[in-house]
Amino acid sequence: MFALVDCNNFYVSCERVFNPRLVNIPVLVLSNNDGCIIARSNEAKSLGFKMGDPVFKNRDLIRKHNVAVLSSNFQLYGDMSNRVMTLLSGFSPDYEIYSIDEMFLGLEGFEKSKLNEYAKQMRHYILKSTHIPVSIGIGPTKTLAKAANFFAKRYPMLEGSYILQSGNEAMAKLCHMPVGDIWGVGRKSSEKLKSLGIHHAEQLAKSDPLMMRKKFNVVLAKIIYELRGISCFGIEEEEARKSILVSRSFGQKVESFEVLREAVAHFAANAAEKLRQQNSYAGGISIFIRTSHFNVNDAQYSNSIYLQFPKETDDSILILKTAVQGLKAIYRLGYKYKKAGVMLLELTSNQLAQEDFFIDSDKIDNKALMHVIDVINEKYGRKAIDFAICNMGKIWRGRQSIKSKAYTTNWKELLTVYAN
DNA sequence: TCTGGGGTCCTAGGACCC
DNA sequence: TCTGGGGTCCTAGGACCC
Numbered sequence: 001m002f003a004l005v006d007c008n009n010f011y012v013s014c015e016r017v018f019n020p021r022l023v024n025i026p027v028l029v030l031s032n033n034d035g036c037i038i039a040r041s042n043e044a045k046s047l048g049f050k051m052g053d054p055v056f057k058n059r060d061l062i063r064k065h066n067v068a069v070l071s072s073n074f075q076l077y078g079d080m081s082n083r084v085m086t087l088l089s090g091f092s093p094d095y096e097i098y099s100i101d102e103m104f105l106g107l108e109g110f111e112k113s114k115l116n117e118y119a120k121q122m123r124h125y126i127l128k129s130t131h132i133p134v135s136i137g138i139g140p141t142k143t144l145a146k147a148a149n150f151f152a153k154r155y156p157m158l159e160g161s162y163i164l165q166s167g168n169e170a171m172a173k174l175c176h177m178p179v180g181d182i183w184g185v186g187r188k189s190s191e192k193l194k195s196l197g198i199h200h201a202e203q204l205a206k207s208d209p210l211m212m213r214k215k216f217n218v219v220l221a222k223i224i225y226e227l228r229g230i231s232c233f234g235i236e237e238e239e240a241r242k243s244i245l246v247s248r249s250f251g252q253k254v255e256s257f258e259v260l261r262e263a264v265a266h267f268a269a270n271a272a273e274k275l276r277q278q279n280s281y282a283g284g285i286s287i288f289i290r291t292s293h294f295n296v297n298d299a300q301y302s303n304s305i306y307l308q309f310p311k312e313t314d315d316s317i318l319i320l321k322t323a324v325q326g327l328k329a330i331y332r333l334g335y336k337y338k339k340a341g342v343m344l345l346e347l348t349s350n351q352l353a354q355e356d357f358f359i360d361s362d363k364i365d366n367k368a369l370m371h372v373i374d375v376i377n378e379k380y381g382r383k384a385i386d387f388a389i390c391n392m393g394k395i396w397r398g399r400q401s402i403k404s405k406a407y408t409t410n411w412k413e414l415l416t417v418y419a420n
Numbered sequence: 421t422c423t424g425g426g427g428t429c430c431t432a433g434g435a436c437c438c
Numbered sequence: 439t440c441t442g443g444g445g446t447c448c449t450a451g452g453a454c455c456c
Binding site: 030217 | 421425
Binding site: 086 | 450453454455456
């Protein structure tokens with residue numbers, strides 16, 4: 001059996017922990033540039049706010065219902081996520097952090113008759129320890145655990161947890177689940193499935209996996225088996241990322257090369273930092289820039305370039321220089337750029353790096369320097385020391401007009417409580 | 421005026437090998 | 439008129455996840 005533990009409206013719940021005024025009222029959390037809605041409280045959901053919808057299209061609705069609106073605060077969410085995950089990992093040796101707000105637990109060896117009680121205890125414990133409410137779905141496969149979670153979230157009478165056994169009992173429930181809500185069935189497949197007369201999960205579970213594999217792909221065939229209670233996806237070990245992307249939309253349109261260079265250098269430096277954190281080297285880097293495709297009246301331009309490093313590296317200086325070199329190659333004067341990004345690719349473990357016979361790697365890498373930079377930033381806070389080229393004003397930065405504090409990760413921003 | 425960011429996996433098709 | 443058989447690797451693009 002598997003359990004899927006999922007934090008309810010996670011970003012909103014994090015904000016509520018430190019600001020009780022947000023409880024019981026509609027709350028929205030916005031994307032990076034205060035651009036889109038990326039989290040909604042239940043109250044906001046029932047008012048009709050849609051995930052991913054631009055804020056400016058919802059201004060009237062926000063004003064009308066006096067909705068609380070917040071910029072995203074990923075420092076806070078990341079730290080709260082760590083707390084929840086640490087506690088959850090104490091429940092089973094077999095666990096997988098699936099996303100910032102979800103964890104799969106392997107329940108082998110747990111007494112089946114007590115799973116329900118067990119789920120209730122887990123919910124209570126997480127709520128008490130972190131003030132984050134979670135929902136728990138349990139099933140014989142990951143897909144069924146996800147489906148059980150779908151029901152646990154939707155029906156208040158289930159009190160936040162639900163177990164989906166396989167066989168007839170599960171089938172009876174799955175006919176209430178739209179095919180598009182199944183884990184792994186997205187918009188495209190669900191449209192295609194509907195055109196074939198398959199509208200809910202039970203119908204998909206009863207369809208022929210071999211035929212569906214031909215019509216769609218292996219993944220959908222596996223999903224069918226999983227819905228039938230035959231496990232195809234196991235608990236996965238945490239592995240190093242295979243690529244690292246840092247990208248942002250700008251707060252305003254950028255035309256000058258120098259400003260763009262600063263942004264790209266900044267992204268490259270962040271990516272390099274992440275790279276060293278996971279003990280990897282990168283073989284190459286891709287840089288991209290683009291104008292806003294929403295502004296149909298502006299001239300459109302989008303381009304990217306991939307550059308290989310002379311050898312696998314985790315050196316910020318080399319990575320930064322290469323990023324700027326790439327930018328030079330794709331930059332065109334006369335466009336209003338809205339977004340840029342840097343992607344590190346062909347990542348390998350720094351323990352298994354392949355040296356180049358013809359290159360003296362010490363002349364390329366600044367290992368000692370990188371180490372010192374990382375240590376200083378660890379000790380005195382992120383960006384305590386940084387590259388000059390990344391800090392020339394940062395006018396490309398996006399808006400974060402209504403951001404809560406870093407309550408849990410910055411001594412200067414601890415929660416203040418006033419007593420009457 | 422204003423439209424997120426960060427990932428993984430699969431497939432088809434092309435290029436290439438003998 | 440007729441034009442082999444069997445394979446690998448790489449890439450771009452699509453679909454999906456949160």
